Amino acid sequence: MEYRSLGKSGLQVSALSLGSWLTFGKQITDEVAGQLMEIAYEAGVNFFDNAEIYANGQSEVVMGNLLKEKNWDRSSYIVSSKLFFGSSQAKPNQKGLSRKHIMEGCHAALKRLQLDYVDLLFCHRPDKNTPIEETVWAMNHLIAQGKVLYWGTSEWSASELMEAYLVAEKYHLIGPTMEQPQYNMLVRDKMEKEYLHLFKHYGLGTSIWSPLASGLLSGKYNQRMPTDTRMNTDGLEWLKERTLQEQWIEKTCRLTELAAKTGVSMPVFALAWCLKNPNVSTVILGASKTAQLQENLQAIEAVKQLTEQVLEEVEQILQNKPEQPQF
Amino acid sequence: MEYRSLGKSGLQVSALSLGSWLTFGKQITDEVAGQLMEIAYEAGVNFFDNAEIYANGQSEVVMGNLLKEKNWDRSSYIVSSKLFFGSSQAKPNQKGLSRKHIMEGCHAALKRLQLDYVDLLFCHRPDKNTPIEETVWAMNHLIAQGKVLYWGTSEWSASELMEAYLVAEKYHLIGPTMEQPQYNMLVRDKMEKEYLHLFKHYGLGTSIWSPLASGLLSGKYNQRMPTDTRMNTDGLEWLKERTLQEQWIEKTCRLTELAAKTGVSMPVFALAWCLKNPNVSTVILGASKTAQLQENLQAIEAVKQLTEQVLEEVEQILQNKPEQPQF
Amino acid sequence: MEYRSLGKSGLQVSALSLGSWLTFGKQITDEVAGQLMEIAYEAGVNFFDNAEIYANGQSEVVMGNLLKEKNWDRSSYIVSSKLFFGSSQAKPNQKGLSRKHIMEGCHAALKRLQLDYVDLLFCHRPDKNTPIEETVWAMNHLIAQGKVLYWGTSEWSASELMEAYLVAEKYHLIGPTMEQPQYNMLVRDKMEKEYLHLFKHYGLGTSIWSPLASGLLSGKYNQRMPTDTRMNTDGLEWLKERTLQEQWIEKTCRLTELAAKTGVSMPVFALAWCLKNPNVSTVILGASKTAQLQENLQAIEAVKQLTEQVLEEVEQILQNKPEQPQF
């Protein structure tokens, strides 16, 4: 396993990590979940990603039980949670980024995970109804109380992140360490354009989600389109339009051929491509089967197949390289 | 129920809330208190207001027992306390806003309430004998310790609040989130003039008390004057003069007619009038009978009866609209 | 002459000072103006007060010419101006407290006064349309440029002053040194109540205007009422009501008798009363005749006549001592 710094922080995170999203407490049995964690941990994965909303808290419950069962040294792994959505029946103050929900949400997550602290706590979305001061303060209080080690964001804009740094600077507090954006061959703008200044000047780390574009880049839809329903729940809302879908399926077919030429499977190819971006701290894998996880873990090794020339061919196929700003 | 932000904070507070003042542990049995809380909570009220001085701490004891009994999700409601007066036999350091009393008073309130934290902690009055730095720091320590989520003031002047913001700015601390002023058709200057700059530029929230002017605006004195004694204990000290009282009773009679025309009772009319002010975050209701509370909760619906024209007629009767500063 | 510190600053200001308001360039000839300045300066007065709006700038022109003519050592006296009202035909940006008007208004005043700098520059009123940051910054720029030595305010509320201190603190700038409020036996609230905290904790100095309540306390209206017109222009708008006027004339008659008993004239008595307040840094005199100024300068000596007992009798007559806040 390769380890990378989480942005400018001192934390070392495995380049591939495991998320509980859509699987733990939902699609898979707790037994399979345990096997997945075992495989990952044995392969050197040290980061396990969660959120309060994943399976309405059940993902965290399952992972908490497994961590207790495995009884690995607490200092050997990193666990996260994310706050914002609350649960599916959230009342006022049971969601968002107010101090009340951050405090109560963190306590609830720790309880579900049966942990004293999470290593990473993410603001799962920006909250237009809470001044960012309140959120930055609350995160710092949790750090001061020892319940959180590093705080970050997910799907925030560059200007929202910049405001978080501003507020942290203003109050002499700790700013965000990492952001969790979607990133894959289809969705590139944030990682390759919008956040560039933050990577260079503010040392932002990233734990990226959906590296396979909700499975599209695994090649499994090469023959058959996903239904709109599936796409909506998986974060592919932007790909609803049929023409666009067809274009992407076609590109994925060509990428699959290219991957085969380099000797790796399509999903491994797509994951390795994400790992090539030095601003990616870790790529979060989801898996519902052990074989799938074992395959995807090969992405670390596959990175070396991605020569300059292969990457150039990828760009030829994708035709979506973000333009850099003129000034 | 309607929910409003508590000033610029991320906290959502029900537009009507329930206070324990004069009733819990005093005028009413614990059984009635429990019924009142049940009715309020079912109607969507999420804020329950207390102070250390209310019934010498007994109001908090009663509410604490009831919250334990009800076993509602802690994140579904907001509880407050207020420090300053201590108890009726307070020795030196058992009152005021020194760090000692704020720390000790908060712990005592939490014990009476059987809670780990209060959502809101108010400085019940300004304390000329304690530097404001000491108070602002103490409140921030309690927030850092997780015992208080938001701190505020009650019956502070604009310049005292401004100084609290100054001190918070100076030491990079969290300033006051909310103020609890008296506000009703008879007492308008603070809410409609003095605090305007704080609302606009500092995002001050408000939880207003005495929306019915100690019952005067309920119409219950329309036929018969309250005794001086009652008025003093209820915060109507300024209305001691007989001529003034007579004027106000007469105005209330006219308001009662106007309320009837719009189809609502006088107390509901007076409460809805308070709710119309967008700088009111929540109106604290007191009640000694369940029927009274049920009636008053209708104020949310009654707001829509207060058309521009009705409000204009109210001003014609009141003749006390605060003049805005010339510059 | 007695000299007092201007608040907590190092500047020594004569307890009596001379203002150009209503007289210089307006009611009196330049010759008389010159005689008044000569008398004042000889008596030890070291502060000469102006504003851009006084006689539409003409007061400053006259005083500038006289200062040039007298050729006194620049370091032996203090000159002020005040910005806010612009001139009587002010266009947008030619009035108020924006950086533009403060810069341009200061330059224009310096030109009229034929000076390189004013010792004191006042914000003549608060400006609701300009953020206080902008004003505090602009004043500090002028200080940095050597065009102003101390900046202050006139007729600001305690909370507006507090905000000025807050902003100065926030940006590490110089806050207001002095305020110029109306103060006399009839108008006491700001000096004796509202500003107390600022005097004690922020070291605010004061140069008070209208110590004779636009002449009412000189005793000249004891026999005959001023017309409404005169009162309006002189800042006695609040005294328009006839009953109120009659009450005050009657009180002034009684004060005149008391003054006579202590051996001083009524105006001298009223001025000495102002000087007794230790929070008054200087009392600004206006005069249209040399004899009047010579008489009023005796107030310094007259202060010693104001024994505890005399002051007590004054309170008996005035019946307007501001109540101190309970908390």
Place this chain on the structure above:
Amino acid sequence: MEYRSLGKSGLQVSALSLGSWLTFGKQITDEVAGQLMEIAYEAGVNFFDNAEIYANGQSEVVMGNLLKEKNWDRSSYIVSSKLFFGSSQAKPNQKGLSRKHIMEGCHAALKRLQLDYVDLLFCHRPDKNTPIEETVWAMNHLIAQGKVLYWGTSEWSASELMEAYLVAEKYHLIGPTMEQPQYNMLVRDKMEKEYLHLFKHYGLGTSIWSPLASGLLSGKYNQRMPTDTRMNTDGLEWLKERTLQEQWIEKTCRLTELAAKTGVSMPVFALAWCLKNPNVSTVILGASKTAQLQENLQAIEAVKQLTEQVLEEVEQILQNKPEQPQF
């Protein structure tokens, strides 16, 4: 003329203003330029906009001569310049936002304009090669020296502006007051989406350019397409594609009909539409003929024709209303 605050600043800017771009010192004679300024000033326009790059500095030379000739009171108008592009033959350090170019560029602009200070100085574009600290500091030095009253930006992203606020906060400096973005019926995202948070929470003001989309919205191309060349120089680079052009011409034809129904010409309609946006501080007009300017100045009056219903019809035609962020 209507006057608006430039963001949260105390500066009052006429809702319509006059820019020298493409005309002064280039398309028009100095005589026409003088007539345009006279017409504008007489109509109440108080802001005249320039940049170092406009006609390679010649625009400023012409305007400087005219201002000297007109001899209007300096405090009655606002003049700007913009730095970044230098001149067409700029060597290293003769462009960009380094301290060197900001200082030297400002001095050169003041010399061309024959002024002691400009009211507004813009960073004409972001400069990736200069740390923003350097730029913010340089602007503050110019303000401290009295050579600039307010500084701002042009065509910066929200996150670049946020960083400017961060740096100003960090060093206790003055942040940007205004931004000059392109804004018109065709180009809406920055003004109606990206900057919203900055308008609300940071008080950013705006002086918008290209309100007629380089003439497209004047209706003059309704019959005939502009050549690509013209479009590029005028800031319509994004509209190069022929299909897109045709769509916009077609929409402009429909808008022209709607404008006629409301009784105003197409350019006046398009300008009034910009003025309806409360986050627009001023709309910069360009004109090469006096009749054109006189017509465009009617936009102030035309605003009242833009009823809710008309605006709704505009949206029906435009179909480009920016979507608000979900969170």
